[in-house]
């Protein structure tokens with residue numbers, strides 16, 4: 001016990017950002033004076049526990065945006081390859097979306113979690129796009145985490161089983177109900193002394209780059225052998241016992257670093273779920289809604305899940321989430337099973353109707369794929385010029401770039417990735433640095449980005465990758 005708490009104290013000390021560190025970071029940040037003054041005020045008044053100082057050294061302070069461009073308080077322009085972490089998929093201040101929200105605001109903005117016309121229209125569309133058989137049902141929430149909790153609750157209630165299985169590296173939120181599913185080691189420390197949900201089991205996520213060729217699915221096979229046996233808390237395969245309610249997974253791993261698994265990943269999970277009588281829940285919160293060049297990322301595998309969880313871009317920037325489930329699953333719930341004051345907000349649902357119509361249209365998805373191809377062509381050119389690029393994951397405008405010190409050894413270029421992100425901010429390009437080894441660039445622009453804006457991003461990357469190679473003696 002003593003050792004455990006010492007460890008927690010050590011972790012906390014490592015993670016804390018002191019006022020002096022912050023002032024220093026702000027001083028050397030590549031921003032004008034107005035932005036720096038706002039950043040100082042922000043750091044003085046707000047907890048720095050949010051993502052700002054996690055994603056950036058110091059985040060810019062934005063005042064406006066249009067399409068794939070953002071502007072800080074000094075008017076500096078940035079090409080946005082973050083898109084609010086895939087919320088602003090239709091671009092900042094999309095004209096149609098703005099008009100819909102304005103018109104709806106003059107009509108009805110909120111009516112608790114009661115029925116209204118816009119949510120009914122949206123539920124009908126979500127069901128129609130779910131690829132599930134007739135009778136699927138929707139439950140609305142506000143945030144992604146809330147929707148994941150709803151899906152977990154519905155799965156446990158329906159099956160009467162406690163366990164949820166997920167992949168290491170998956171991100172499903174950081175509330176008490178979701179943190180147990182999320183693979184972020186350092187964040188766990190903030191939940192002590194009461195640990196998050198513990199009826200969770202993990203398996204390894206398959207990815208080509210760091211596994212033997214053709215052997216990506218081996219860890220999944222080993223996990224299945226465990227389930228076949230009597231020696232895990234999840235199942236007793238020898239006597240047909242299953243203690244698992246659902247497998248809950250991201251179809252692609254986003255917050256972990258934008259990793260695309262082999263198409264067999266979800267196919268295998270579908271088969272395993274069916275074999276043992278578990279439900280399969282896909283978290284499409286970040287990879288869904290057109291980002292991967294298809295409406296849902298699970299469509300790349302040709303499977304149909306039992307529940308789909310969506311949020312982020314769904315409300316077009318107004319908070320909204322939804323679970324779409326097989327009718328028999330949500331049909332089990334009685335009145336009052338789920339209540340949230342802000343769920344299915346009318347503005348969010350009005351926006352959601354426009355967003356879903358747009359991102360599900362063939363013409364829009366075709367353009368996402370074209371833009372994705374343009375981005376990958378640019379990245380391949382950079383790959384031929386910069387030895388630091390080890391691997392590129394891509395589907396549509398879902399892109400992760402792995403940086404290495406050496407292409408042979410694949411040693412992660414963690415510090416160089418941080419340098420590149422910081423220099424890119426200076427040059428007017430925003431993206432997140434992530435990856436299992438903190439060595440990846442996550443490039444997720446609004447889906448409306450133009451080829452010209454992509455070219456601008458590639459030119460900036462060309463400069464800063466070159467600088468990083470000199471600085472870290474790579475290539």
Ligand SMILES: Cc1ncc(COP(=O)(O)O)c(C=O)c1O
Pocket residue numbers: 085143144145146148171172173174250254255283284285286287311312
């Ligand atoms: C895949 C995935 N699931 C769940 C969540 C949690 O959503 P929220 O932050 O809205 O609670 C996120 C957020 O980034 C996510 O990317």
